[in-house]
Amino acid sequence: MTLIRFKASQEQDADLSITYDAVVVGSGAAGGMAAHVLTSQGMKVLLLEAGKKIDINAELRSMEWPYDHPRRGEGPPGNHAIRFNEYNIRKPPYAKGSAFKHVFSYVGGWGGSDYVKNILVDEKQHPYTGTKYAWVRARLLGGKTNIWGRLALRLSDYDFKGKTHDGFGEDWPISYADIEPYYDKVDLYLGISGHKENLPHLPDSLFQRPNKLTASEVKLRKSLATMGRTVTPYRAGVTTDGVKNKYRSKCFGRGACGRRPGGCDIHAAFDSPTGLIYPAMDTGNLTLRTNSIGHEVLVDPNTGKARGISFVDAVNHRTYEAKAKVVILAASTLESARLLLLSKSRQYPNGIGNSSGHVGHNFCEHVMGPGVTGMVKEQVGAAPTLDDGKPGGFYIPRFRNLQDKQPGFIRGYGFEGGSGFSIFPDGVWDTPGFGGQFKKSVRDHAGAFIGLGGFGEVLARYENQVDLDPEVKDDWGIPVLRFNYQFGDNEKKMCEDMAASGKEMLEAAGIEVIGVDKNILTEGWSIHELGTARMGTDPKTSVLNQFQQSHDVKNLFVVDGSSHVSASCQNPTWTIMALAWRSCEHLADELKRGNL
Numbered sequence: 001m002t003l004i005r006f007k008a009s010q011e012q013d014a015d016l017s018i019t020y021d022a023v024v025v026g027s028g029a030a031g032g033m034a035a036h037v038l039t040s041q042g043m044k045v046l047l048l049e050a051g052k053k054i055d056i057n058a059e060l061r062s063m064e065w066p067y068d069h070p071r072r073g074e075g076p077p078g079n080h081a082i083r084f085n086e087y088n089i090r091k092p093p094y095a096k097g098s099a100f101k102h103v104f105s106y107v108g109g110w111g112g113s114d115y116v117k118n119i120l121v122d123e124k125q126h127p128y129t130g131t132k133y134a135w136v137r138a139r140l141l142g143g144k145t146n147i148w149g150r151l152a153l154r155l156s157d158y159d160f161k162g163k164t165h166d167g168f169g170e171d172w173p174i175s176y177a178d179i180e181p182y183y184d185k186v187d188l189y190l191g192i193s194g195h196k197e198n199l200p201h202l203p204d205s206l207f208q209r210p211n212k213l214t215a216s217e218v219k220l221r222k223s224l225a226t227m228g229r230t231v232t233p234y235r236a237g238v239t240t241d242g243v244k245n246k247y248r249s250k251c252f253g254r255g256a257c258g259r260r261p262g263g264c265d266i267h268a269a270f271d272s273p274t275g276l277i278y279p280a281m282d283t284g285n286l287t288l289r290t291n292s293i294g295h296e297v298l299v300d301p302n303t304g305k306a307r308g309i310s311f312v313d314a315v316n317h318r319t320y321e322a323k324a325k326v327v328i329l330a331a332s333t334l335e336s337a338r339l340l341l342l343s344k345s346r347q348y349p350n351g352i353g354n355s356s357g358h359v360g361h362n363f364c365e366h367v368m369g370p371g372v373t374g375m376v377k378e379q380v381g382a383a384p385t386l387d388d389g390k391p392g393g394f395y396i397p398r399f400r401n402l403q404d405k406q407p408g409f410i411r412g413y414g415f416e417g418g419s420g421f422s423i424f425p426d427g428v429w430d431t432p433g434f435g436g437q438f439k440k441s442v443r444d445h446a447g448a449f450i451g452l453g454g455f456g457e458v459l460a461r462y463e464n465q466v467d468l469d470p471e472v473k474d475d476w477g478i479p480v481l482r483f484n485y486q487f488g489d490n491e492k493k494m495c496e497d498m499a500a501s502g503k504e505m506l507e508a509a510g511i512e513v514i515g516v517d518k519n520i521l522t523e524g525w526s527i528h529e530l531g532t533a534r535m536g537t538d539p540k541t542s543v544l545n546q547f548q549q550s551h552d553v554k555n556l557f558v559v560d561g562s563s564h565v566s567a568s569c570q571n572p573t574w575t576i577m578a579l580a581w582r583s584c585e586h587l588a589d590e591l592k593r594g595n596l
């Protein structure tokens with residue numbers, strides 16, 4: 001392919017005539033970590049990001065009050081966020097034929113949608129097809145880490161060795177002991193807030209100052225302890241004591257990250273640009289090119305090794321090539337699978353790294369929806385307290401199928417929750433009356449609510465899969481993903497149990513249950529997609545080895561959630577980064593030894 005050299009959009013200082021030590025595709029949690037680890041090893045790295053670089057602080061406006069915004073934070077007319085019913089009644093592509101100018105995923109419908117209109121992708125430009133799926137994508141420098149929910153959890157050997165435990169699926173090719181030192185490195189480099197609990201199924205991190213539980217949460221914690229369950233302060237990927245990083249401040253407990261769709265303009269909450277990419281650029285070893293949509297891993301026809309990436313400039317729509325000794329995909333679980341499948345050549349007719357036929361398969365995530373709301377009677381009429389001035393509420397770790405064996409389902413779920421006063425009083429829509437009495441009632445009850453919602457493991461099944469749509473393309477002419485994915489019986493039974501156990505826990509604590517939600521949200525809602533290029537020891541049934549290195553192409557690595565063998569029920573981002581750190585250290589060693 002002819003190399004076209006053209007000055008396109010902002011900060012295009014990438015020299016495409018040279019061969020970099022590594023090219024990294026995607027700048028979220030995974031790509032940012034790859035850039036950090038490799039540049040700190042002295043490697044010259046080119047980071048390609050499909051989205052643009054925006055002035056994120058101006059976008060987030062973390063300290064803007066609703067009344068300071070002309071539409072109280074709502075997006076402009078013509079912007080539409082897909083609703084739950086649309087996801088279920090219609091089929092993707094959801095924006096097809098829409099009368100709205102811009103269509104966003106459901107996250108655009110959360111309070112403050114004006115703050116994410118340049119962060120979430122416009123579904124009109126980025127369609128996908130197949131079965132219903134609520135796919136949330138953030139295409140900009142830092143990806144979804146700009147607005148993530150910050151819950152930062154470790155996995156344990158209950159997760160890594162799930163098959164040994166209950167016979168289903170595959171064990172990971174690593175155990176907790178292999179990844180523990182890298183979790184520690186991530187904790188120390190980025191900062192994490194939390195409280196030690198000594199649970200074998202939810203290992204502790206190296207925590208900074210925890211957030212305080214509210215009075216209602218302490219009440220629930222005491223009660224659950226008698227049931228052998230735990231309420232622990234939200235384990236937030238937020239530095240509460242500070243880290244050595246000039247781009248980040250420590251947390252001042254402003255709660256802005258929880259009141260809006262996410263984001264922290266002083267970057268106490270981890271995001272990839274300030275946490276990883278800017279420090280990596282300061283080494284002098286990182287070149288960043290934004291607006292660069294990777295669409296094919298290029299192959300050396302003589303060696304069968306990867307020789308670089310072909311990418312489309314998002315602004316001028318021209319195609320370029322970047323050359324590198326090692327190619328690292330970190331475009332997120334589904335986009336990395338798409339890239340592997342798009343990279344068809346004579347040597348790799350089914351897509352690069354896909355001799356097993358497993359790319360796109362074993363796709364898994366978390367199921368959510370069921371939850372409970374309670375009213376803590378003794379908090380009714382209590383004096384207001386600052387309950388949401390912190391980066392998260394609480395977490396109840398998994399308690400099912402550890403020592404016990406549930407009759408209806410395998411694996412487990414945890415609950416995320418919160419309680420107390422918030423910027424907009426809970427219960428306001430359901431409070432009857434008007435005038436002074438109505439206002440008093442709303443104020444009296446505002447701090448007495450407590451709520452929890454479950455996140456459960458979706459089993460990694462071969463038949464849950466994505467592939468390339470043979471006809472539909474995105475705005476840049478690149479074939480899009482087609483989903484063939486749905487929840488199974490295990491997920492449905494688990495969700496029934498979530499609603500029942502949530503109710504049981506509030507009742508046991510003497511908290512009045514005022515709402516039980518049994519509905520399962522659409523596939524994809526958790527934004528924790530995983531497992532489309534899983535690791536394993538057998539190249540016939542897995543795509544990557546334990547270092548996220550392709551079994552077929554030794555200088556190709558895929559360092560995001562696509563490598564996960566199972567979903568566990570813990571949020572994945574901290575594990576994505578610990579694994580990427582481990583793999584990139586290995587990669588740098590192997591490159592030095594001449595093994596790649």
Ligand SMILES: Cc1cc2nc3c(=O)[nH]c(=O)nc-3n(C[C@H](O)[C@H](O)[C@H](O)COP(=O)(O)OP(=O)(O)OC[C@H]3O[C@@H](n4cnc5c(N)ncnc54)[C@H](O)[C@@H]3O)c2cc1C
Nearest residue numbers: 026028029030050139143144149150151294332571572573
């Ligand atoms: C609202 C919200 C709340 C969340 N809450 C939590 C939570 O509490 N805890 C948790 O653990 N996780 C949470 N997550 C998920 C978390 O954000 C992801 O797990 C994490 O960002 C994954 O990192 P990644 O690098 O794989 O993907 P991303 O962060 O999505 O980054 C991928 C990057 O690759 C780029 N890219 C895509 N395709 C290409 C291409 N072809 N070429 C070049 N670049 C490309 C994208 O533009 C993007 O910048 C949440 C996410 C959202 C949106």
Ligand code: SF4
Nearest residue numbers: 251252254255257264
């Ligand atoms: S609570 Fe902490 S992490 Fe959240 S927005 Fe405020 S300073 Fe940032």
